[in-house]
Structure formats: C-alpha cells, structure tokens
Amino acid sequence: MGMRIEQIDPKKTAILVVDMQNDFIAQGAPLETPMGRRILPTLHRLLAFARETGMSVIYTAHVHREDGSDLGMFGEIYPPIAEGACLIDGRPGAEIYPEVAPQPREPVIKKHRYSAFFGTDLDIILRSKGIETVAITGVTTENCCHSAARDAMYLGYRVAFLSDATGTYDYPDTGFGQVPAEEVHRVTLALLNVSTAHVMTAEDFMHRVQRG
Template identity: 50%
Template sequence: MAAVDAAVLSITRGDNMGYDIKIFDPIRTAVLVIDMQNDFIAVGAPLETSTGRALIPILNKLVDALRDRGATIIYTAHVHKEDGTDIGRYGEIHPPSGRGEALVEGSLGAEIYPECAPKKGDRLIKKHRYSAFFETELQQILKERWIQNVVVVGVTTENCVHATARDALFRDYRTFVIADCCATRDHPDAGWGALSASQVQQTSLIILKQSTADVCTSEELVKRFCFPTVLPT
C-alpha cells in the first residue's frame, strides 16, 4: 500500500496547520454528496439553503467528472422518524426536526432534490446525525472499495459537511472539502451577532482548511487527477 501511496499522492505541508493534496487517484476516491434534499434545497423549504440551489450546476459537473473516472459516488440523506424516536438530544437544538416538520423519513422533503439526484451505480445512505459516519454503513462501503480519499460536497458547510469531513480525517482518509460545491444559510443573532451566509461560509472554510481538509475549488480538484491504479483483488 505504501508504494501505491507514494506513486499516486503528493502532500505538502506549510508552517500552518492544514495540507494540500497535489495529486490523487479517482478510483481510490469517494465523493460524499451531503444532504442535497428537498427540505434544504427547494424554494420555500423549511430548511431552505438558497445558495445550495445555486451551486448545483458546479456540483453536478464535478460529480460527473469523478464518476466518469471511477470514483465512488455516495449521497446522504438526513432523515428522522416522524415520531422522533430516533432523534435524541438533536431534536432539542433543531426544533423543525424535533417537531417532525422537516427531514421526515419517507416524505417528499427528505428526498434528494431532483436536479442533483443520484445516477445508476451511485449509493444512498440515510443518516440521523450531522456526520455521515455516525451509525451508518459508510465506513464499511469505503473499506470494501479500498478508498483512500474522500471528497465532501453539499449542505450545510458548518454542520453536516464539516462533521463528515472531520470524521473522515479521524478515520485516516485524505479529505477534500470543495469550496464552490458547499453552501450554508444566514444565521440569526444567538447572542454574539447575526452572520450572513457568506460570513458563515468563509469562516467555516477557513476552519476546515486549518484543521481538517484540503479546501479547494472544483476546478482546482479536477486538475489534480492522476492516472488511476488497478484496485486490489
């Protein structure tokens, strides 16, 4: 494995925390498309993230490019039972979910937004917390596919994208967060002042870059493709 790593990956580290992955093998890569669901993306949705709609063309282009080069594409859907029995303490800090007003399993709102729906061969994982790794089959899928690199896109940047990226890092995956394929929304004043979506996005990406992932644009990522290796048998 070490010889393969040396052949397909180059990492540079500066004086600051964080790292830049210079080249990577798409076949050893999983793209995690986080929570691009109707309840987040549709106009007037209870958790509407309008900037999430705006990034769909760029997100689709990147996902298609990686899929065409052999990457594993995995969509996540954050869902809860209508009676809230699987939500735990999360329902106390996220009232719409706690009251069954959003992300109800089996509802139209919990489905992936049609303009960025999974394609044949893609996987869909249902999750119940921010991280796509928490009590899901994701880790097993990545092991079965010999995945080394994880690319995280979707919504929202500061919550489910961040939690998933951090859990990927702590499971020793080389982790990318794609700046122009993630989105968030305005945050009201919770005692320290309100933040616009752009402020939340900027702050989240800075923190991710310094602590968790290689944060880059979709165009920058595509330039780093290397020739794929043969998967182990």
C-alpha cells in the same frame, strides 16, 4: 501547516454528496439553504466528471423516523424537525433534490446526526471500495459537511473540501450578532484548511485527478 493533496487517484476517491435534499434545497423548504441552490451547477458538473473518471459517488440523507424516536437533541435544537415538518424518512422532502439525484447503484447513506459516519456503515463502504480520499460537497458547510470532514480525517482518509460545492444559510442573532451565510462559509473553510482538509475549488480538484 494543514493537509495537502497534490494528486488524486479516481479509483481511490469518493465524492460525498451531503444532504442535498428537498428539505434543504427546494425554494421555500423548511430548512432552506439558498447557497445549496447556487452550488447546483458546480456540483452537477463535478458529478459528471466523477462518474466519467470512475470515482465513487456516495450520497447522505439526514432523516428521522416519523415517531421521532431517533431525534435525540435535535428535537430540542430544531423546532421544524421536532414538529415533523421536515427530514422525515420516506417523505418527498427527505429525498435528494432531482437535479443532483443519485444514479443506479450509487448508495444513499441515511443518517440521524450531523456526521455521515456516526451510526452508519459509510466507513465500511469506503474501505470495501479501497477509498483513500474523500471529497466533501453539499450542505451545510459548518455542520454536516464539517462533521463528515472531521470524522473522515479521524478515520485516516485524506479529505478534499470543495469550497464552491458546499454552502450554508444565514445565522440569526442569538446574542452574538447576525452572521451571513457567506461569512459562516468563509470562516469554516479557513478553519478546515488548517486543521482537517485541503480546501479547494471543484475546478482545482478536477485538475488534480490523474487520468489515463
């Protein structure tokens, strides 16, 4: 049961770096995701490997217009977004965190919803590059990373979901009890590994890459 990826062709693989923006990763950020900082060393190592082996590296940035015209239901769900405190296109908080910033010619897909595929040209870019496998990294595990993985699978891509290169935050008690980030992360990985992707560590992913 579940998707399994035994060998990875780097020329047909893209690393998708989801929403590693200052507004999520920086200390004290409005949407601070501490696990996002903890994955930085692993993600940094993975990106160096990907570039060395010729994989495509593609970033996403969740952004909104300053006038709020593209908020949709996010204006109701997330007060900091509705108030314009974060994820405003063109502001420093919406930029990719410097430690894992894109290199020249690595595209940054600007999106307005959880999924990197919804209302963007990501699928066109991947198909133009001949990509068949997408590796998901970034934040948050259960929202934007999960949505990207699901849509990638729907569109016919094989999905590697990297367990130690994704992360999330603690969930408050909204009537179902508080849920620590580690538990949100663990349960999401368990679900994805059955229904959507091959969940693996970054090290395991790199071992599966065909070299030479």
